[in-house]
Amino acid sequence: MNIEMIRQAASRLDGYARRTPLLNSAFLDDIAGRRVWIKPECLQHTGSFKFRGAWAALSAMDEAARQRGVLAYSSGNHAQGVALAAARHGASAVIVMPSDAPALKIENTKALGAEVVLYDRSRRSEREKLGTAIAEERGLTLVKPFDEPQVIAGQGSTGLEIAEQAAEIGVKKADVLVCCGGGGFTSGIALAVEADAPGLRVRPVEPENFDDMARSLQSGQIERNAKTSGSLCDAIITPSPGQITFPIIQRLCGPGIVVSEDEAMKAVAHAFLRLKLVAEPGGAVALAAALWHQDALEGDDVIVTISGGNVDSDVFARALESP
Amino acid sequence: MNIEMIRQAASRLDGYARRTPLLNSAFLDDIAGRRVWIKPECLQHTGSFKFRGAWAALSAMDEAARQRGVLAYSSGNHAQGVALAAARHGASAVIVMPSDAPALKIENTKALGAEVVLYDRSRRSEREKLGTAIAEERGLTLVKPFDEPQVIAGQGSTGLEIAEQAAEIGVKKADVLVCCGGGGFTSGIALAVEADAPGLRVRPVEPENFDDMARSLQSGQIERNAKTSGSLCDAIITPSPGQITFPIIQRLCGPGIVVSEDEAMKAVAHAFLRLKLVAEPGGAVALAAALWHQDALEGDDVIVTISGGNVDSDVFARALESP
Numbered sequence: 339m340n341i342e343m344i345r346q347a348a349s350r351l352d353g354y355a356r357r358t359p360l361l362n363s364a365f366l367d368d369i370a371g372r373r374v375w376i377k378p379e380c381l382q383h384t385g386s387f388k389f390r391g392a393w394a395a396l397s398a399m400d401e402a403a404r405q406r407g408v409l410a411y412s413s414g415n416h417a418q419g420v421a422l423a424a425a426r427h428g429a430s431a432v433i434v435m436p437s438d439a440p441a442l443k444i445e446n447t448k449a450l451g452a453e454v455v456l457y458d459r460s461r462r463s464e465r466e467k468l469g470t471a472i473a474e475e476r477g478l479t480l481v482k483p484f485d486e487p488q489v490i491a492g493q494g495s496t497g498l499e500i501a502e503q504a505a506e507i508g509v510k511k512a513d514v515l516v517c518c519g520g521g522g523f524t525s526g527i528a529l530a531v532e533a534d535a536p537g538l539r540v541r542p543v544e545p546e547n548f549d550d551m552a553r554s555l556q557s558g559q560i561e562r563n564a565k566t567s568g569s570l571c572d573a574i575i576t577p578s579p580g581q582i583t584f585p586i587i588q589r590l591c592g593p594g595i596v597v598s599e600d601e602a603m604k605a606v607a608h609a610f611l612r613l614k615l616v617a618e619p620g621g622a623v624a625l626a627a628a629l630w631h632q633d634a635l636e637g638d639d640v641i642v643t644i645s646g647g648n649v650d651s652d653v654f655a656r657a658l659e660s661p
Numbered sequence: 662m663n664i665e666m667i668r669q670a671a672s673r674l675d676g677y678a679r680r681t682p683l684l685n686s687a688f689l690d691d692i693a694g695r696r697v698w699i700k701p702e703c704l705q706h707t708g709s710f711k712f713r714g715a716w717a718a719l720s721a722m723d724e725a726a727r728q729r730g731v732l733a734y735s736s737g738n739h740a741q742g743v744a745l746a747a748a749r750h751g752a753s754a755v756i757v758m759p760s761d762a763p764a765l766k767i768e769n770t771k772a773l774g775a776e777v778v779l780y781d782r783s784r785r786s787e788r789e790k791l792g793t794a795i796a797e798e799r800g801l802t803l804v805k806p807f808d809e810p811q812v813i814a815g816q817g818s819t820g821l822e823i824a825e826q827a828a829e830i831g832v833k834k835a836d837v838l839v840c841c842g843g844g845g846f847t848s849g850i851a852l853a854v855e856a857d858a859p860g861l862r863v864r865p866v867e868p869e870n871f872d873d874m875a876r877s878l879q880s881g882q883i884e885r886n887a888k889t890s891g892s893l894c895d896a897i898i899t900p901s902p903g904q905i906t907f908p909i910i911q912r913l914c915g916p917g918i919v920v921s922e923d924e925a926m927k928a929v930a931h932a933f934l935r936l937k938l939v940a941e942p943g944g945a946v947a948l949a950a951a952l953w954h955q956d957a958l959e960g961d962d963v964i965v966t967i968s969g970g971n972v973d974s975d976v977f978a979r980a981l982e983s984p
């Protein structure tokens with residue numbers, strides 16, 4: 339896993355992934371007590387950064403394997419990313435999703451042409467059995483959601499853009515807050531800014547009860563979450579950091595930040611109000627950290643990823659009611 | 662009013678207004694039966710294209726007049742645009758707003774540092790009296806919302822970007838649907854694409870009961886609306902086309918398109934779902950036309966402006982419930 343892989347992935351993504359803008363709002367700066375710069379990956383194809391990693395993985399496969407098709411496990415954003423990347427490559431995709439994933443994510447994955455197989459999230463072991471059986475039977479290649487070098491390389495392309503955009507606005511030193519599940523997005527961005535903007539420091543942000551990365555960084559070894567479901571931040575509730583992602587994050591990132599679910603919902607409302615963006619709760623944890631955990635941060639500027647916007651309308655409407 | 666004024670305004674806006682991206686979604690293409698390209702001015706500073714015109718006007722004023730301050734009449738988006746442009750120029754702004762304007766727009770205008778004076782929309786004549794008295798007393802310069810060359814020039818900068826972005830994606834011929842109130846945005850974009858992308862044709866889009874532009878284009882003379890309030894599309898309910906904007910639109914634009922308020926609300930829901938954008942109802946009428954008035958359009962591509970995203974959360978939540 340190195341910066342060259344990220345640069346190569348970025349060049350394969352050129353013309354296929356969106357280069358998302360860097361946005362800001364004086365209203366958010368006032369709350370945060372520093373300048374807040376938003377990298378809205380909710381505007382990426384399929385509504386999350388996951389399309390980058392999926393495209394990077396699919397475009398790196400050899401043609402024969404790609405033609406046999408791919409398989410992915412996902413609660414929704416990786417699912418949609420893989421489904422669209424596969425469809426655009428003329429490949430078939432099977433996505434194994436928990437049955438309690440947001441309805442919108444399941445629907446979209448199907449609409450993007452993938453075959454969706456549902457499993458009960460509380461019986462996680464079934465998932466692997468199910469997926470492995472299908473993959474073996476059809477000769478499918480597994481596209482892992484985060485602990486996979488090509489996927490990390492694709493997500494890292496976001497970091498190359500952040501480095502360029504930070505230079506354009508004259509920001510040389512800042513924390514970069516990244517919504518963190520298994521660490522693919524976080525480690526990819528960390529590697530990219532290490533190379534292209536060494537004054538930026540990545541900080542993983544997680545929701546309460548799913549702070550495996552923050553605890554792992556503290557203890558120095560991979561820690562697991564007690565729960566595997568039951569958060570509105572469904573996009574980023576993975577059981578533990580990855581074997582590949584964790585050492586990268588340990589080497590390059592500052593301490594993790596943990597926000598409450600209420601703060602994530604309030605951040606969704608602020609993204610609506612001040613940025614005119616639709617963020618999902620899991621995609622808004624970094625914004626929540628910038629706005630309400632300012633003592634955990636350093637410097638006059640903070641860069642914030644909004645990792646996704648695939649939220650059911652009832653959850654979104656509830657977020658707008660949050661004070 | 663000519664293309665040179667637009668180019669000059671664009672260069673004064675460089676570094677101050679956002680160059681908004683061009684977005685798309687396969688889901689929207691499917692509904693529309695053609696490729697739909699979205700120009701999201703809801704992502705512009707203050708949440709609408711109005712910042713462009715306001716900045717163009719303020720930056721064109723002579724310093725002494727600017728220091729005395731400016732005055733504007735607006736239901737909200739022009740208000741915020743003028744408030745921010747004035748604040749950034751170190752000038753004071755008085756904004757005369759109808760008391761039934763969305764609460765969010767009134768609040769934001771105040772938060773941006775402007776002095777807000779409210780009037781009763783049903784007694785429109787009061788508005789001019791009020792504004793004129795304040796302007797005379799304090800020596801303020803009126804910044805008109807649309808029938809003003811510098812304002813049209815600023816809005817036209819959007820059209821220069823559309824022309825460039827259409828060329829980048831290889832679109833040479835398409836209708837460009839513009840959310841239309843008094844016609845500043847529409848006429849500015851029409852002049853810009855006439856010069857830089859003559860295969861593009863602008864079409865004004867309005868909500869039912871406020872279709873003064875469509876009727877004026879049909880009759881060949883300036884027509885007025887019977888009503889002056891009572892639409893969720895508050896951003897674009899002006900009494901009649903402007904004296905400057907109408908002849909430009911008459912010369913350059915195709916026939917107007919009229920959408921229902923229900924269609925505008927449904928378009929808000931689709932922008933949420935498929936683009937992760939917050940559009941206000943008046944800002945979503947062009948998208949509604951692309952999705953549900955496809956017989957009125959020509960060609961394989963359509964370019965759609967989303968003109969603003971300043972919507973109160975209760976209206977937005979209601980839009981998300983629309984089927």
